[in-house]
Amino acid sequence: MRCETLIDVGALHRALHDDAPVLLDCRYDLTDPAAGRRAFADAHLPGARYVDLAADMSGPVTETSGRHPLPEPAVLAARLGAFGITTDTQVVCYDAADGAFAARAWWLLRWLGHDAVAVLDGGFAAWVQAGLPTERGEPRPAQASAPPLAIRPPRVHAVAVDEVERGLGGTRRLLVDARAAERYRGEREPIDPVAGHIPGAVNRPAADNLAGGRFKPAGLLAAEWQTLLGRHAVDELVVYCGSGVTACHHLLALAHASMPGAQLYAGSWSEWCRDAARPVARGG
Structure with missing residues (x-):
């Protein structure tokens, strides 16, 4: 396997x-x-x-x-x-x-x-x-003496907030916001103190990767993402969300579609909006 x-x-x-x-x-x-x-x-x-x-x-x-x-x-x-x-x-x-x-x-x-x-x-x-078996009980404690997992060259990469700031107004990268549309537009913000999105970002909610609770077929995902990318290459794509969690859903969907190379802005909106000097966009 x-x-x-x-x-x-x-x-x-x-x-x-x-x-x-x-x-x-x-x-x-x-x-x-x-x-x-x-x-x-x-x-x-x-x-x-x-x-x-x-x-x-x-x-x-x-x-x-x-x-x-x-x-x-x-x-x-x-x-x-x-x-x-x-x-x-x-x-x-x-x-x-x-x-x-x-x-x-x-x-x-x-x-x-x-x-x-x-x-x-x-x-x-x-x-x-599917009617498959489950177990009950608390998590087993970790093995204190177990060796750490070997760290090897990463297969995926993250970008820092200063890299995102330097790219504002440019055309080299495509910034994609994975949050729900109303959060992207700044109409509702249930978690973070500021509503809106990073200027220049486009919106594709993570839910768009799914159909009936499962990931869409690889070919369909590839077609949808290629439409969104337009003239951009996959390695010019940076995804973010509220805190760097849901954006990983996009990266998984892209990998499933055989389109690796996109990067994660791990700090995401919750980091971006902590600094009042950073610009905020609202609307579609």
């Missing part, structure tokens, strides 16, 4: 018997941070380990950072290594349904240079709908 973008429930169920993938449960709720851990304790895929967005998949929040800054690579590698993930381990990440939080874990592993990582298409909901 080797999967690097998406895996369906049938293939994963077979792999649990034939191979030994490490399953990462990434369920989370931005409005109730403890909800994912409670859901894991209630039911999770057999053998899964719980990874928390704030505690495991993010670094410490500072006065200038976004809500979910990238963790230190060595800290992340140690945490994942304690779950039994080695250089050759196949990893499968899942969340409640749409794949946004699982895509963050997928991106982080590829950021560490780990190729063999996929997201369960349809997530926990698809697994349960």
Whole structure:
């Protein structure tokens, strides 16, 4: 078994018997941070380990950072290594349904240079709908003495806020906002203190990658993204969202469509809007 973008429930169920993938449960709720851990304790895929967005998949929040800054690579590698993930381990990440939080874990592993990582298409909901078995109980403690996952050259890349600032008004890069349209337009902002978007960014909500709760076929995604890209190459694309989580959904969709090379603005809107000197755009 080797999967690097998406895996369906049938293939994963077979792999649990034939191979030994490490399953990462990434369920989370931005409005109730403890909800994912409670859901894991209630039911999770057999053998899964719980990874928390704030505690495991993010670094410490500072006065200038976004809500979910990238963790230190060595800290992340140690945490994942304690779950039994080695250089050759196949990893499968899942969340409640749409794949946004699982895509963050997928991106982080590829950021560490780990190729063999996929997201369960349809997530926990698809697994349960298929009538497949689950387990109950709290997450097993990490192995304190386990070696860290080896860090290799990254397969994906992030850009910093100063790079985004330098690109304002230019045409070399295409900036895509993955948030819902009303948040992009500044009509509603339920989380961050300022509403709007980075000037020059265009909007493609992450939900547009899905149809019926699953990722759209690779060919359809490729056609939609090529239309959005226009004259831009994929490696000129920078994606962002509220805090660098949902934007990873776009990067997964692009990889599934065989269009790698786009970059993540990890600080995203929650970092951008912390500095009142940075410009804000509203409307469509």
